[in-house]
Amino acid sequence: xxxxxxxxxxxxxxxxxxxxxxxxxxxxxxxxxxxxxxxxxxxxxxxxxxxxxxxxxxxxxxxxxxxxxxxxxxxxxxxxxxxxxxxxxxxxxxxxxxxxxxxxxxxxxxxxxxxxxxxxxxxxxxxxxxxxxxxxxxxxxxxxxxxxxxxxxxxxxxxxxxxxxxxxxxxxxxxxxxxxxxxxxxxxxxxxxxxxxxxxxxxxxxxxxxxxxxxxxxxxxxxxxxxxxxxxxxxxxxxxxxxxxxxxxxxxxxxxxxxxxxxxxxxxxxxxxxxxxxxxxxxxxxxxxxxxxxxxxxxxxxxxxxxxxxxxxxxxxxxxxxxxxxxxxxxxxxxxxxxxxxxxxxxxxxxxxxxxxxxxxxxxxxxxxxxxxxxxxxxxxxxxxxxxxxxxxxxxxxxxxxxxx
Amino acid sequence: xxxxxxxxxxxxxxxxxxxxxxxxxxxxxxxxxxxxxxxxxxxxxxxxxxxxxxxxxxxxxxxxxxxxxxxxxxxxxxxxxxxxxxxxxxxxxxxxxxxxxxxxxxxxxxxxxxxxxxxxxxxxxxxxxxxxxxxxxxxxxxxxxxxxxxxxxxxxxxxxxxxxxxxxxxxxxxxxxxxxxxxxxxxxxxxxxxxxxxxxxxxxxxxxxxxxxxxxxxxxxxxxxxxxxxxxxxxxxxxxxxxxxxxxxxxxxxxxxxxxxxxxxxxxxxxxxxxxxxxxxxxxxxxxxxxxxxxxxxxxxxxxxxxxxxxxxxxxxxxxxxxxxxxxxxxxxxxxxxxxxxxxxxxxxxxxxxxxxxxxxxxxxxxxxxxxxxxxxxxxxxxxxxxxxxxxxxxxxxxxxxxxxxxxxxxxxxxxxxxxxxxxxxxxxxxxxxxxxxxxxxxxxxxxxxxxxxxxxxxxx
Ligand SMILES: Nc1ncnc2c1ncn2[C@@H]1O[C@H](COP(=O)(O)OP(=O)(O)O)[C@@H](O)[C@H]1O
Numbered sequence: 050x051x052x053x054x055x056x057x058x059x060x061x062x063x064x065x066x067x068x069x070x071x072x073x074x075x076x077x078x079x080x081x082x083x084x085x086x087x088x089x090x091x092x093x094x095x096x097x098x099x100x101x102x103x104x105x106x107x108x109x110x111x112x113x114x115x116x117x118x119x120x121x122x123x124x125x126x127x128x129x130x131x132x133x134x135x136x137x138x139x140x141x142x143x144x145x146x147x148x149x150x151x152x153x154x155x156x157x158x159x160x161x162x163x164x165x166x167x168x169x170x171x172x173x174x175x176x177x178x179x180x181x182x183x184x185x186x187x188x189x190x191x192x193x194x195x196x197x198x199x200x201x202x203x204x205x206x207x208x209x210x211x212x213x214x215x216x217x218x219x220x221x222x223x224x225x226x227x228x229x230x231x232x233x234x235x236x237x238x239x240x241x242x243x244x245x246x247x248x249x250x251x252x253x254x255x256x257x258x259x260x261x262x263x264x265x266x267x268x269x270x271x272x273x274x275x276x277x278x279x280x281x282x283x284x285x286x287x288x289x290x291x292x293x294x295x296x297x298x299x300x301x302x303x304x305x306x307x308x309x310x311x312x313x314x315x316x317x318x319x320x321x322x323x324x325x326x327x328x329x330x331x332x333x334x335x336x337x338x339x340x341x342x343x344x345x346x347x348x349x350x351x352x353x354x355x356x357x358x359x360x361x362x363x364x365x366x367x368x369x370x371x372x373x374x375x376x377x378x379x380x381x382x383x384x385x386x387x388x389x390x391x392x393x394x395x396x397x398x399x400x401x402x403x404x405x406x407x408x409x410x411x412x413x414x415x416x417x418x419x420x421x422x423x424x425x426x427x428x429x430x431x432x433x434x435x436x437x438x439x440x441x442x443x444x445x446x447x448x449x450x451x452x453x454x
Numbered sequence: 455x456x457x458x459x460x461x462x463x464x465x466x467x468x469x470x471x472x473x474x475x476x477x478x479x480x481x482x483x484x485x486x487x488x489x490x491x492x493x494x495x496x497x498x499x500x501x502x503x504x505x506x507x508x509x510x511x512x513x514x515x516x517x518x519x520x521x522x523x524x525x526x527x528x529x530x531x532x533x534x535x536x537x538x539x540x541x542x543x544x545x546x547x548x549x550x551x552x553x554x555x556x557x558x559x560x561x562x563x564x565x566x567x568x569x570x571x572x573x574x575x576x577x578x579x580x581x582x583x584x585x586x587x588x589x590x591x592x593x594x595x596x597x598x599x600x601x602x603x604x605x606x607x608x609x610x611x612x613x614x615x616x617x618x619x620x621x622x623x624x625x626x627x628x629x630x631x632x633x634x635x636x637x638x639x640x641x642x643x644x645x646x647x648x649x650x651x652x653x654x655x656x657x658x659x660x661x662x663x664x665x666x667x668x669x670x671x672x673x674x675x676x677x678x679x680x681x682x683x684x685x686x687x688x689x690x691x692x693x694x695x696x697x698x699x700x701x702x703x704x705x706x707x708x709x710x711x712x713x714x715x716x717x718x719x720x721x722x723x724x725x726x727x728x729x730x731x732x733x734x735x736x737x738x739x740x741x742x743x744x745x746x747x748x749x750x751x752x753x754x755x756x757x758x759x760x761x762x763x764x765x766x767x768x769x770x771x772x773x774x775x776x777x778x779x780x781x782x783x784x785x786x787x788x789x790x791x792x793x794x795x796x797x798x799x800x801x802x803x804x805x806x807x808x809x810x811x812x813x814x815x816x817x818x819x820x821x822x823x824x825x826x827x828x829x830x831x832x833x834x835x836x837x838x839x840x841x842x843x844x845x846x847x848x849x850x851x852x853x854x855x856x857x858x859x860x861x862x863x864x865x866x867x868x869x870x871x872x873x874x875x876x877x878x879x880x881x882x883x884x885x886x887x888x889x890x891x892x893x894x895x896x897x898x899x900x901x902x903x904x905x906x907x908x909x910x911x912x913x914x915x
Contacts, residue, residue, distance in 0.1 A: 144614060182620045230610055268612050285617065291793035293774065293800070295767040297738055298617035309737070310658055311766040313774060313800070334608040343734055347654045377801030383884045416489075 091128045095153050098204055098216070099160035108196040110257045122204045123195035125188075125454060129207040131214065134167055137421065139429040141224075143282070145174035147432060150219060150423055164421045165204065168215040172451060173439040175213070181450050183284050183298070184213060188454055190260055190286040191215065198407050199250045201271065201279040208454045211439050220279045222272025222415035223425030229267050234333035237361060239412040243270070244327050245391075245399045246278045251323060252387030255316040259290035265322040266300050267329065272425075276411030289315050301342050302335040306350045306374045320381030320390070324354075324371025331364060332357055336372070350374065363395040464491065618738040621763060623771035633765050635669045642697070643668060646755060649695045649728045655736055659766075660804070666765045671695065671755040676748045683754065685711045686719070686745040690735035692756045699752020700726045704745045711745050718745055736762050774799050777875055779848075780825045786853045789895045790886075797885050802875040809870050816865045820855030822878045829872030835864045856882050856889045 101122055134151035141148045151167040153160060175184050191203035202218045225243065229235060235243070247270070254260040263285035271279045285298045293313030297304075305321035307314045329335045336355065337348040352374035356365050370380030370393070377383070381390050391401055403409050415425055468487055477483035638646070646668050650656040659667060676683065676699060683701065684690060687710025706712055706719025722744065725731055734740050736759050777799035781787060790798070804827065807813060813824060816836055826849050832841035833851070842864065845851065851866055856879050886892060 179619050180617070183617070226612065264615055266613060285615065291791075291796045293771075293796070295623065295763070295771070296618060296620040297763070298615065300613050300615050302613065310655075311763050312770045313767070315800075338608055340609075342737075342740075346737070350654055350658070377797075377881055377885055382797075384887050 087128060091130075091133065094126060094128055094205075095133055096157060096160070098165075099153060099156065099163045101204060102218070110197070110253050113194060113196040113253070114257050122202055123192035124205055125192075126205045126207040129205060129214075129216070130209055131169075131212070134165070134216075136167070137164070138423050138426075139431075140166055140219075140423065140426050142429055143284070145178050145180065146170045146284075147429075148217075150421060151216075152421065162420050164219050166201075166217040166219045168217060170213045170215075171436070171439070172211060172213060172447070173437050173443065176443060176447050177437070180284070181447065185450065185454070186285075186287050187283040188213075188215065190258070190283045190288065193258060194254070194260070194283075197250070197253055198405065199246050199278045199280060200253075201281045206454055208451060210444075213451065213454050217281070218279075219420075220271035220273045220281070221417050221420070221422055221425060222274065222276070222413070224268055225270040225272060225278070226267035227425065227427070228272070228413055229330065229333070235330045235412075237331070237364065240327060240330035240364075241396065241399065242409070242412055243278060243330065244323070245396055245401070245404055247280075247323060247326065248387060248390050248396070249401070249405055250278075250280050251316075251319050251381070252391075254286070255319065256386055259288050259316075260286055261289045261294070261314070261316045262286050262319050263322075264299050264303070265319055265326055266303050267326065268300075272411070272413060272415060274415065274417060274420075275407065276414035277407055278411075301345055302337060304346070304349060306352060307376060309346045309350055317376045317379055317382035320371050320379055321373075323381070323390075324368045327364070327371070328354070328368050331360060336368075361395075363393070367393050367395040464488075467491075616738045616740065618763065619760060621760075621767050623767055631764065631768070633666050633670045633761055634672065636672050638668070638671075645697070645728065646671060646695060649730055653730070653733060655733060660769075663765060663769050666769070667757070667762060670761050670765065671757050673697070674754040674756045676752040676754060679748050679750050681748045682711075683746045683748065684732055684742045684744070686743065687711055687741050689739050690732055690742045691739065691760075692758050693730065693732045693736045693762070694746075694757075695730040695755040696725055696727050697753040697755055698727050699754075700724060700749045701729075701731075701746050701752065702749055703731070704747065705743070706745070710741070718747070724749070735759055773804075776827070777802050777825070780827075780850065780875070783848065784825075784850055784853055786856065786889065786893065789892055794886055794892075798877065798882070801881050801885055802877050804873060804875055806871065806873050807868050809868050809872075811868045811872075813866045813868060813872075813874065814852050814862045814864075816863065817861045819859050820852055820862050820879075822876045823850065823853040823856050823882075824866075825850045825875045827873040827875050829868060829870040831866050831868045831872055833864050833866055855879055 133154055134149075135154050137150040137152060139147055140150050146168050148166050148168045150164055152162075152164045156163065170184060175181055188203070188206050191201075192206070194200050195202050195204075201220060204216045204218060206213070206215050208214060247265070251262070254262055262280070262283070264282060269280060269282045271281055273279050287294060293315050295311060295313055297308055297311065299305075299308060299318070299322070303322040303325050305314060305318040308318055325335050325337075337345050339345050339348065352372065354368060354372050356368070367380070367390075371390075373379040380393070381387060383389060385392070390396070391399070400409065418424075468484065471487055472480070472483065475483065647664075656664070656667070674694070683694065684692075686704070686706055701724060702721055703723045703725060704718035704720065705722050706717065708719075711717055711719075725746070731744075731746055732742070734743075736757070739759070774796070778792075778795050781790070781795050781798055787795075787798070802825070809829075813831065814820065816834070826845050826847055828847060831845045833843035833845065835842050845866065852862065854860060854863075856877075882889065
């Protein structure tokens with residue numbers, strides 16, 4: 050089983066070189082019959098994956114929550130493996146994850162063009178960086194929210210001895226971050242459009258799912274083929290419901306004051322971050338900044354936002370309402386919840402119903418050559434080789450935590 | 455009438471291309487040609503914009519009209535040139551700790567921007583090697599950003615997320631965590647207090663939290679000079695206060711301590727008694743931004759992140775659960791959902807009064823509602839010498855103020871030092887709307903009954 054051992058140690062191939070075809074099963078089934086039925090299940094599953102989008106329509110927020118078990122996507126697959134996907138190119142890297150553009154290996158005739166984004170997390174890194182809890186939250190939240198028009202759909206998740214995998218629908222437009230940095234800042238109509246789609250996401254996550262997202266920033270907002278937003282990276286998302294939570298997480302410039310002060314936080318942190326986001330859209334940089342992160346945090350807990358003179362009064366009022374240190378006064382968290390944000394004058398031109406149903410044309414519709422076009426993504430270094438293996442000790446201690454993945 | 459010269463230029467270029475390529479699908483060829491032209495024109499526009507901004511002249515607007523991300527429409531959108539200028543900010547010089555000091559800023563150079571500041575950390579450093587600059591940021595775009603539009607030298611790279619170890623409140627588990635306690639003399643105590651007074655992470659603490667945190671600081675003798683207490687680039691778990699002795703601070707441009715005589719990098723400062731360093735470690739695990747070396751025999755106080763954050767978390771958690779428990783007893787609010795109750799608990803403000811304070815006064819217009827958290831108080835009504843009631847922990851009063859502006863029906867005076875949790879009518883309505891609406895959920899007749907003057911002061915538990 051030399052090949053299998055090799056795969057264990059080097060689950061991903063450097064430089065995006067496709068993995069060799071392997072005829073070896075991932076496990077050792079008792080007999081040939083098991084093997085055959087498993088192969089059949091895999092092929093069947095791949096076929097469904099290639100076609101799931103044909104059944105896709107925007108679900109209403111109610112449908113997403115009610116029909117969780119009947120959804121064709123978001124399940125934990127026992128038959129898929131990495132070999133079912135050909136790694137084409139790295140789309141992005143996080144602290145411990147790498148996201149690849151992939152296509153099905155041995156696709157059926159019509160499915161050759163079907164691509165996905167595959168997020169791969171090595172268990173050893175997840176454990177080393179103490180993110181086990183976060184990764185479990187990520188999978189569970191993504192499974193629960195699959196079907197929302199502005200959240201990246203997790204089609205399936207699976208694992209092998211070394212790694213965890215989340216198969217996502219591919220958003221070929223790339224990060225809002227890249228467009229924002231290129232444009233330096235967005236004008237008001239563009240900012241309003243994107244901000245409004247984010248409001249719908251937060252409304253859904255908070256009020257339907259009881260989920261705090263906790264890492265809102267332009268880097269985590271992608272643009273899909275039609276020019277609509279897709280929120281990705283649910284690594285810090287957590288079902289909080291009516292309990293506050295305490296683990297510090299997020300991105301320095303976007304952290305809410307209550308997170309810094311560790312007094313307990315909930316969904317209100319997303320409204321704070323949303324205020325920072327709108328500011329960054331309009332100004333090109335967030336309101337609190339210093340080279341020294343401690344000074345950023347000091348500014349945040351003080352909460353004094355300064356506005357460029359040309360910013361419209363409505364935008365200032367919205368941002369001030371959102372970036373309010375006292376959560377009992379923060380827009381979005383006070384009476385009316387997301388509804389109060391939607392009713393803000395800065396959003397008076399938005400038709401919320403049409404927006405939810407993706408009927409409003411976005412300001413940027415990516416120019417694409419085909420479904421697998423990656424021109425909107427940056428180049429990333431190949432994955433370093435010779436990384437720490439997932440040892441038997443670790444496996445014994447932790448494997449149980451991953452069993453539902 | 456003649457055709458515009460730009461148009462003629464484009465057409466003749468197209469003609470040349472057609473002659474050269476002899477395409478079979480002419481229409482597709484032309485479409486491709488114009489798309490390419492458009493793309494390069496956009497890129498050029500982007501560049502020219504950067505150049506003009508470098509000269510500091512009137513900068514073209516990068517607005518986003520329609521679907522063109524590099525739109526050239528001069529009047530599109532609301533962004534006008536005033537938007538480029540943030541008001542200049544006064545430097546904050548509040549923090550006493552040398553680790554918070556800003557060192558000379560490098561220019562808008564993306565790779566340099568982080569390594570020059572002591573307080574600067576992994577988040578940003580990591581983001582530098584995480585990816586190259588976005589494709590579209592051609593070299594000149596990266597280097598030549600108008601300083602006026604980014605007055606604080608903003609780092610334009612992707613930002614990395616940060617997170618601390620996951621913390622779950624003790625009270626929800628069975629074990630009973632108590633923070634470590636290290637005895638200190640009263641002089642040591644007050645020196646420590648003074649040392650952290652300017653640090654915003656400590657200035658928000660109440661007396662109890664502050665006592666726990668100061669108690670948890672552990673003495674760490676540094677026996678001799680030349681000891682590296684923290685090393686640039688290493689993971690950081692501890693925050694230090696200098697009790698006595700002295701330390702030098704070094705920053706290596708590479709972002710981490712290197713081997714060899716020059717490995718420490720440049721000396722950027724030193725820190726003596728009452729100073730502190732390494733406070734970012736109290737937030738999350740980030741590589742140290744500098745190396746700190748003892749210059750003589752010294753003594754430090756050390757505090758680790760998990761202890762610090764756990765003290766804060768446990769006290770916040772206990773306070774919230776206590777408030778929620780109190781609120782459950784408030785009849786007027788009995789129909790609140792747990793979610794609403796936790797929102798109110800979050801909004802309650804803690805206040806302390808010495809013995810003998812009149813907390814509410816009979817006849818005044820009521821604004822706020824109170825829960826007695828610690829201590830005792832007495833209730834007086836005009837015409838009675840003796841108190842008509844006594845309040846202890848968990849009792850509440852003044853809740854009718856949430857409902858109407860009726861005058862207070864009695865006075866409440868503290869008999870010991872007291873701690874109360876309080877919320878105003880404004881605050882309540884801001885969060886949940888009028889109390890009447892909430893009461894009507896259960897029983898529409900209730901509101902009327904209360905309006906009829908049931909005296910809530912008479913029914914303390
Ligand atoms: N569904 C997707 N389609 C296209 N690109 C994606 C998708 N999901 C993630 N990416 C890219 O990968 C990057 C990292 O993914 P993310 O989920 O944020 O990883 P991490 O949790 O490690 O930060 C994203 O910023 C984005 O550029």
